[in-house]
Amino acid sequence: MKHTFRDADFNKLAELWNAFYPGRYAVDADLLRQNTVDSPLFDWGASEILTDDNDQVRGFVSVKRSAASLYRGPDRDSAHLNAIAYTDPRIGLDLLFDAKQTLRNRGLARLVFGMDSGHFFPGCPVDFRNLSDFLMIEGFAEGGEYFDLERDLTGYSNKFPVPKDDELRLIEASDLPALQRFLEREFPDRWRYDVTKKVAAEGPVCVFGLFHGSEMDGFALIQDWTHTKPIGGAVWRKDLGDHWGSLGPIGVSKRLRGRGSGNALLGEALSCLAERGVRRCIIDWTTLDKFYGGHGFEKSRFYRHLSLSLE
Ligand SMILES: CC(C)(COP(=O)(O)OP(=O)(O)OC[C@H]1O[C@@H](n2cnc3c(N)ncnc32)[C@H](O)[C@@H]1OP(=O)(O)O)[C@@H](O)C(=O)NCCC(=O)NCCS
Structure with a gap:
């Protein structure tokens, strides 16, 4: 079943996240709430959670709006894929399909991975090939590289x-x-x-x-x-x-x-x-x-x- 983030269980979302991403990208429930629904830019309409018959979270997609309303610089026509996690790539595809439809219907031009205000990721983690391959198959195009030290x-x-x-x-x-x-x-x-x-x-x-x-x-x-x-x-x-x-x-x-x-x-x-x-x-x-x-x-x-x- 698909849900909005209104009654999200952030402990369960964090559990899925931590099973999905390599350990160095681990987060906790508080951080997940802070960088999603607590943000003034969280996109309630384009973000979605999928659970199975046993009420287990199988995937989620969190989208944020452009920060152009908060400060100068960002492109108004871009939305940001703030977070994605899934137990099966088909679930990821399904959730991303819904998000893209919603954003297209609003006339937005681009979906950027990360780089949102209150971001987790400044780009797609290079050491997580499963995700970058998934996004490339979805049609995402590559740009420059950044790093943490x-x-x-x-x-x-x-x-x-x-x-x-x-x-x-x-x-x-x-x-x-x-x-x-x-x-x-x-x-x-x-x-x-x-x-x-x-x-x-x-x-x-x-x-x-x-x-x-x-x-x-x-x-x-x-x-x-x-x-x-x-x-x-x-x-x-x-x-x-x-x-x-x-x-x-x-x-x-x-x-x-x-x-x-x-x-x-x-x-x-x-x-x-x-x-x-x-x-x-x-x-x-x-x-x-x-x-x-x-x-x-x-x-x-x-x-x-x-x-x-x-x-
Ligand atoms: C980065 C910044 C803080 C450095 O301040 P600064 O007073 O010019 O630094 P310094 O004079 O002490 O020089 C620091 C060294 O970094 C190098 N450097 C500074 N900015 C650089 C840049 N944009 N690209 C490459 N090298 C740079 C300098 O050449 C110098 O190298 P050297 O010691 O081998 O000569 C300053 O350039 C700045 O405010 N830039 C804009 C904001 C920014 O980019 N911040 C970093 C974001 S990650």
Whole structure:
């Protein structure tokens, strides 16, 4: 029988997810709820759960709408396949068929795998061939590749010099207006939205700031195991283990780039996480392996952009 997500049992959905995906992508019920129905973009009409006669979950598809209503940048005509899991590919095909029909009827042009606001995946996991093959057979076309990086921060300390006139520290409540001015000026789209939402949930301790003169000129979002609303790479907290940490996004004002601020900001923010007791730390959804590699990070998960034309 097919159901909407209205009365979804998230423990059962997480059980199916964890049987479907390789262990490094394991999630729990809270995370699944947070990144699906708790999102303002969750698409109640295009998402669906299939159960069998014994009320066991056999598959589900979670779709999100474009984030164009939340911030600038996203394509209004794209929807996102936020999550899919099934016990049999035929069930996956059936659920995806329904989702595509619904989206086509609304005149949408594309279904993108992941990359949604409040995402699990920045693309299809490259090491999960069953899923990528399934989506390619469905007609999804490949694009660029991204990766996550990881390292254990035990014993980490920053070795990069702090450029003259830069001040690097955790932000405080009194810095929030400066943070907003900086994000408006430099990263007004998804990052402004994500950072603002994260600060509202966890407080200013999740932002490490770069101050230059009277203005804020850089930031790094940092997360650790005490956080209640993990975003980005922190969704893989189960695989990262106790005392997990996460860094990113990170950004420096355009006018200050290329003079060492980025390395110093990254180094000091990682030192802050190490001092908190973070062990495995993730930096997600990037292509900058040299920049992060200079701090001992190594590539871990790989994702391939996949997108399906609905026209
Ligand atoms: C990435 C960023 C924070 C680096 O800040 P920065 O102040 O320019 O960094 P630094 O001057 O300390 O230089 C850091 C190193 O990274 C390299 N680097 C920085 N940005 C890069 C990019 N987009 N592509 C490739 N290399 C880059 C620099 O060449 C430098 O390498 P080097 O030490 O071998 O010379 C800054 O470029 C930025 O804000 N970019 C836009 C946001 C962004 O892309 N963030 C990372 C998302 S994963």
